[in-house]
Amino acid sequence: MKFEEAYRWLLDYSKTTALYESVMGLLHWDLRTCLPPRGHAHRSEQIAEMTALVYRRATDPRLGEMLAEAQAAKNRFSDFSDEAVNLREWRRNFDRAVRIPQKLAVELAKAASEGQFAWQEARRENNWESFRPYLERILALKRQEGEALSTGGKEVYDALIDDFEQGETAAGIESLFTELEAATFKLLEKIEAAPRKPDPGVLRGDCPALAQQTFIREVIGALGYDFDAGRLDLSAHPFTSGIGPGDVRITTRLDPDSFVMGLFSSIHETGHALYEHGLPPEHRGTPCGSPVSMAIHESQSRIWENMVGKSPGFWNHFYPTACSHFPWLNKTGRDEFLFAVNEVRRSPIRTEADEVTYNLHIIMRFKLERMLIGGELQAADLPQAWNSFMDRYFHIQPQSFSEGVLQDIHWSSGAFGYFPSYALGNMYAARFYAKAQEELGNLEQMFSAGEFSPLLDWLRKNVHSRGSRLLARDLVKAACGEELNADSLVSYLEAKYEAAYGLR
């Protein structure tokens, strides 16, 4: 068989699989936004059937044969050509898929689905013991999966991380996190000793849903979100769904007493959506046109949520609009409002944490899940280990399991190895942002003038348009000329928060 023939077959195959996956994307979006309560059982069946279909395609021996045919000719193109990139990723995905026995794949899907249900109920009821057996089961299965995927003496946990961050290892992450942890505590202690304190009360006032939605639409439209290629809906947990080119949907949730939660979660999801919208359309359905990693995805949401959305420049531009929607804001100044938005405080819940303490939540989860997968920590001992971290990092004793070890969905669904991506995302975000600023000049001045497209264009060119062409660490090197390290994030946090708290 000629290379062209095999490669063409693989392209078609990849695009068709991506179409099925995008159909699943709609099934999930609808599940979380529109599905009537009595439709859940049928939706589970639909998702299970489509999952099985995609699994069969991912492990089809014919795919392996075609890959072998095409790769026999791989000297015909350069390392970062479309062909090389796609073949590299197809090969990697196929090899991973076939290493997991079908029986294990089915059991994992079942345990993940049951685990999420059990977790929801356990969190609602504050009942750790009801959840424990589900966690034990999924942990055992994930260890088996990790062992099946592991190659050559690496940590089992590495194989799970690799699912979200290709090429990343626990050891590599640990070295970044050690640096970040030390710098964070140093900064946090300075902040806590500062005489100035924000008043979170200035963020609260009457926020009718319609006014919030109008304001959110104005803001994210100005940032570059294209409503002709997406939607904004409500859901219990905000998320982004990239169903296809021209169809990237975001959701938010609204607090009637404060618009900031809905606004920042919308800006966060907009960052994810801008990445999806910016993937090269001619490569859709293939690795060249796909997001490269969870951390890079997260870096895009964090840039827009934190570095743009919580900056003085942004609020120079948007504070008057905010006041027009929420007149009670007029009694507060922009500076006082912004200080409250950027309040730093040790708190028990990850998703409500500020930029500085957020990474500590991630670091403790990274350490815990590494021990869980490695077998040094048993599920039964997790609550105690959790609370010990909470005490050490935050000086907090969680008031309940729901506020503690049961707060996140991730482990219940088997997503071990996912948490590090959040803090890595913050590091990538700071690195990209610093480089964009270096190349484009004063970004805050642009935000003050309502100009957000220079930053978006920079991200389009340097990050989005690259798809999976370069793995995350290579991408940051290509875009910023430097290896990933914690410095950019630490410098960014120090500069921002020392200024906010009057420490420099």
Place this chain on the structure above:
Amino acid sequence: MKFEEAYRWLLDYSKTTALYESVMGLLHWDLRTCLPPRGHAHRSEQIAEMTALVYRRATDPRLGEMLAEAQAAKNRFSDFSDEAVNLREWRRNFDRAVRIPQKLAVELAKAASEGQFAWQEARRENNWESFRPYLERILALKRQEGEALSTGGKEVYDALIDDFEQGETAAGIESLFTELEAATFKLLEKIEAAPRKPDPGVLRGDCPALAQQTFIREVIGALGYDFDAGRLDLSAHPFTSGIGPGDVRITTRLDPDSFVMGLFSSIHETGHALYEHGLPPEHRGTPCGSPVSMAIHESQSRIWENMVGKSPGFWNHFYPTACSHFPWLNKTGRDEFLFAVNEVRRSPIRTEADEVTYNLHIIMRFKLERMLIGGELQAADLPQAWNSFMDRYFHIQPQSFSEGVLQDIHWSSGAFGYFPSYALGNMYAARFYAKAQEELGNLEQMFSAGEFSPLLDWLRKNVHSRGSRLLARDLVKAACGEELNADSLVSYLEAKYEAAYGLR
């Protein structure tokens, strides 16, 4: 192979195919309610891929082998057992599917998709000539399809009707329609000669969208629509989407100057939804749990829209509620309002026609499409033939192609043989309604008291729960003890409209 083994395989196969079809149901629902404009191209690809998947399953030789295995043992169960019904329908569907060459199936899908686009534009632009070549193409392909499906000297058109109304023929429909046409003209002329005329102006007044939606929800909830197992959304053309058990969604559209369009279209779709909700859940995904025909489906929507929703009893109950939502109604009496709702008038648009003249719109389309498929009428001559019918039946010359031959989507999508189902549906509706009344007593009295469940329960038991167990004509015989004829519909129309117009 044992019968049980083959039958179990077929059951699983049928349910899996139905799951894929229900996924397509969601793709279509979302297309018409939520999809952002730039998402259309990708949605077309998703639908095409899922269509191809379902087509491959429908024609898979393995399905044929299993059917043969199972049917070799068919003496083991009675004629209307689950097994007999499912095997009958699976066999019929497989035989039809494999008779259509794959090339033709692909061309038909493409022509239908392109035809709908061309029709939309042609209707908007009032441009018949731009649409004509698309119609010619689809007509040629549908003739080929009909020829491929035809068995033993029947009309080609019969094979197309059979797709919507299994077992029905053009000759059988013609004989019903001849009777209905004559009686309709007789009644229509009497109505037109009546001295009393309704005042359609009483239906118009300020109707805020929120008040309309609230009223609609109250009404359809009272009729039995379960909002925990469905949703009400807005779309350009109202429709019902039975995505799965526990998930049957309806849509409506609202006129700011009159709530009646939105209300009656919602009640119509509720009728479809009640049928879907009433299918036996233990047989979902198999013929025993599927709607039997378009006409039976339509009969359910017409019963609730016309026989219930436009009846005096219904408005005895709901007029006060309507007045509370739309206070301007207070200046009109219930009788005057109801008379306007039931106005009979020759008019050019099918979807806006009253109960009496509606069937004439169907009869002329039946005659036209029969000639088109039979080759006695060429597409190029269709506008002239259309206008000649409009003149003869309605004394109307359409003011434009859009108001005339281009008003309906059906032919552009290849749905030849579909139109008769609407008028057959009216006949079935009248037959079921008369029988329910005979068995339950005075239904109008129940409606006056807000009691709609006796009628719904009767329909559940006699129609919905039967799925496809009996073909439509056998179903009406089993439920009503009588062959289908036009009498019930004619008697119903005469009694209702002679009373409304003071003719008896």
